[in-house]
Amino acid sequence: MPALSELESAYKAAAKDSAFAAELSQLQATYIGRPTPLYFAKRLTEQLGGARIYLKREDLAHTGAHKINNAIGQALLAKRMGKQRLIAETGAGQHGVATATGAALTGLSCDIYMGSDDIARQSLNVFRMKLLGARVIEVSTGSRTLKDAINEGLRDWTTNVRTTHYVMGTVFGPHPFPMMVRDFQAVIGKEAKKQILKAEGRLPDYLIACVGGGSNSIGLFFDFLAHENVRMIGVEAGGRGIATGEHAARFAGGSIGVLQGTKSYLLQDDDGNVLGTHSVSAGLDYASVGPEHAYLKDSGRAEYTYADDEEALSAFELLARTEGIIPALESAHALAETIKRAPTLSKETVIIVNLSGRGDKDVQHVARIKGIEL
Numbered sequence: 001m002p003a004l005s006e007l008e009s010a011y012k013a014a015a016k017d018s019a020f021a022a023e024l025s026q027l028q029a030t031y032i033g034r035p036t037p038l039y040f041a042k043r044l045t046e047q048l049g050g051a052r053i054y055l056k057r058e059d060l061a062h063t064g065a066h067k068i069n070n071a072i073g074q075a076l077l078a079k080r081m082g083k084q085r086l087i088a089e090t091g092a093g094q095h096g097v098a099t100a101t102g103a104a105l106t107g108l109s110c111d112i113y114m115g116s117d118d119i120a121r122q123s124l125n126v127f128r129m130k131l132l133g134a135r136v137i138e139v140s141t142g143s144r145t146l147k148d149a150i151n152e153g154l155r156d157w158t159t160n161v162r163t164t165h166y167v168m169g170t171v172f173g174p175h176p177f178p179m180m181v182r183d184f185q186a187v188i189g190k191e192a193k194k195q196i197l198k199a200e201g202r203l204p205d206y207l208i209a210c211v212g213g214g215s216n217s218i219g220l221f222f223d224f225l226a227h228e229n230v231r232m233i234g235v236e237a238g239g240r241g242i243a244t245g246e247h248a249a250r251f252a253g254g255s256i257g258v259l260q261g262t263k264s265y266l267l268q269d270d271d272g273n274v275l276g277t278h279s280v281s282a283g284l285d286y287a288s289v290g291p292e293h294a295y296l297k298d299s300g301r302a303e304y305t306y307a308d309d310e311e312a313l314s315a316f317e318l319l320a321r322t323e324g325i326i327p328a329l330e331s332a333h334a335l336a337e338t339i340k341r342a343p344t345l346s347k348e349t350v351i352i353v354n355l356s357g358r359g360d361k362d363v364q365h366v367a368r369i370k371g372i373e374l
Contacts, residue, residue, distance in 0.1 A: 003161040008176040010081045015183070020076065027072055031105070032062045034069075034187065038195035038352070043322040050342040051206070051349035054199070055325070056192050056220065058356050065328065065357030066188060066216045067098035071167055073184035075102030078165035085109045085160070088167040089153040091118050091146035091212070092283030092330060093125025094357055095169030100134035102167070110134040113152045116144040118282045121365045143276050146212075146286045150260055170213025171290035174261030178290055185219025192352055193223050200350055206341070208233045209354035210333040211304065212248070212283050214290035216356035221302065231303065234293060235337045237279035238306035246278040249306040250289045251297055259287065264294040280309040280369070281329035281362070307336035315339055316359065316366065328357035329366070 014020045028034040037060065041053045058066040071088075078086055086103045087110070090096030096112040103110035112134050119126055119138055129136050142148040150173070157166035168177040171185075196204050207224060209217035211234035224230045239247030247253060250265040257266035259274060266288045267275040279285040296302035307315070315335035320326045327335060331354070338353050345351075359366075367374050 003158065004174055004176070011077060011176055011180050014077055014080060020080065024073055024076060028069075028187065032068050032072060033060060035191040035195070036060050038192055038199060040199065041323050044319065045342075047322055048339060048342040050347065051345040051351045052347070053338060053342060054196065054204070054350065054352045055355045056188060056352055058188060058216065058354060059325070059327065059331070059358035063094065063098050063101055064360060065094040065098070066185060066219060067095040067169060068101065069187055069219070070169065070181050070184040070215060071095065071098035071102040072105070074165065074167045074180070075099070075106045075108065078108065078167070079106045081165065083108065083163060083165040085111070085164045086167050087111045087113070087153055087156050087164055088169060089113045089146060089149035090169065091115070091149070091285060092281065092328070093118065093122035093129070093361060094283065094328075096134070096136070097125050097128045097132065099167045099169070100129045100132035103134065104132050111156070112136050113139055113149040113156070115146060115149050116140045118145055118149070122282055122361055124364065125361050145277070145282070147274065154260065170215040171218050171292060172213040172260065172262055172288065178262070178292055181215050182218050182222060182292065185215050186222045188216070188219035188354065189221060189223035192220060196350065196352060202350075203227055203230055204350040204352045205229075206231050206233060206349070206351040207354070208235065208334045208338050208351060210235050210284060210330045210356060211289060211293060212237070212286050212330060214293045216354050218290060218292055220352070220354045221296070225301065232296070232301065233337060234302055234304045235333045236304060236306040237281060237284035237333060238308035238311070239278040239280070241308055242306070245275070247306070248277040248279045248285050248287070250287070251304040252306055262288065262291050264288050264291045280312055281333065283328070283330040284333065305337060307333040311336040313366065313369070316362070325355070326359035326363070327355055328359050329362045331356045
């Protein structure tokens with residue numbers, strides 16, 4: 001609790017400091033590459049034959065995903081707090097790469113916790129982290145994925161809090177992490193709102209984004225929450241199907257519980273033990289979901305559905321072939337829902353899909369699934 005109280009006080013002070021905001025804004029423009037484009041997917045729209053589809057191109061941000069928005073913000077905050085070391089958890093590896101990038105930028109040392117299974121399927125990102133000067137610490141306990149990497153990261157932080165800042169990668173964990181990460185990611189929705197008003201002269205009818213912990217989706221949704229006519233759809237990982245139990249669809253197959261300092265929807269048994277998860281995408285392979293998403297679901301403001309592994313892989317290939325854009329497997333889940341929904345809507349309907357990351361990191365993994373040797 002003292003560590004969290006210190007962090008909350010430091011973040012509140014930084015949020016009111018115009019110099020901190022100016023430094024972050026400058027780095028967003030000159031280092032991250034913001035604003036990222038809002039791209040009209042003309043060929044995908046024509047192929048599906050329904051709604052007009054726009055892609056918010058977070059895949060074009062530095063390091064290849066939305067994760068950099070939060071990592072740079074927290075690295076600056078850590079430097080301001082006088083910390084000498086950053087630690088983080090990572091699943092798909094993009095947050096680990098982003099944190100290692102933030103550490104290199106600010107001159108801090110960096111350790112990244114990553115599950116054994118994720119290390120095996122994201123070897124390219126593991127090398128990228130090491131290239132950036134980070135140490136990648138393998139977590140071989142439990143599920144050997146994101147949940148256990150977070151456990152180890154939190155243990156490290158509580159032991160070394162005087163010198164270390166824990167860069168939580170998603171809108172999860174104890175307060176103030178869900179609020180802080182949301183605020184750093186809200187730039188996505190702020191930009192998208194301005195861009196769609198310029199492109200279409202009005203707000204979109206739908207926002208669609210994948211939901212693991214939920215940072216890219218809350219980043220897109222947050223600035224639109226007051227606009228009740230804008231429907232928001234979060235897409236979880238359906239894995240091999242809800243009935244199989246091999247999935248990460250917390251809203252479809254979970255119940256309310258507490259994990260890692262957060263009360264939210266959780267995949268658990270009758271005794272509260274956390275269940276194993278599965279997704280073709282490492283970044284969605286997690287047993288719980290950010291508490292603000294749980295609130296948006298229960299209040300009815302947002303809708304949550306899921307796409308299974310096969311649907312995500314199909315969407316991954318379709319976007320590559322129609323638009324020349326290879327999406328992250330996480331983002332492919334949002335595209336899968338768009339592929340199902342767009343043909344049922346009128347040609348006047350406007351959809352914004354958050355393309356949260358690029359698929360370079362997933363090419364080898366997809367090739368292995370398809371039995372292709374590279």
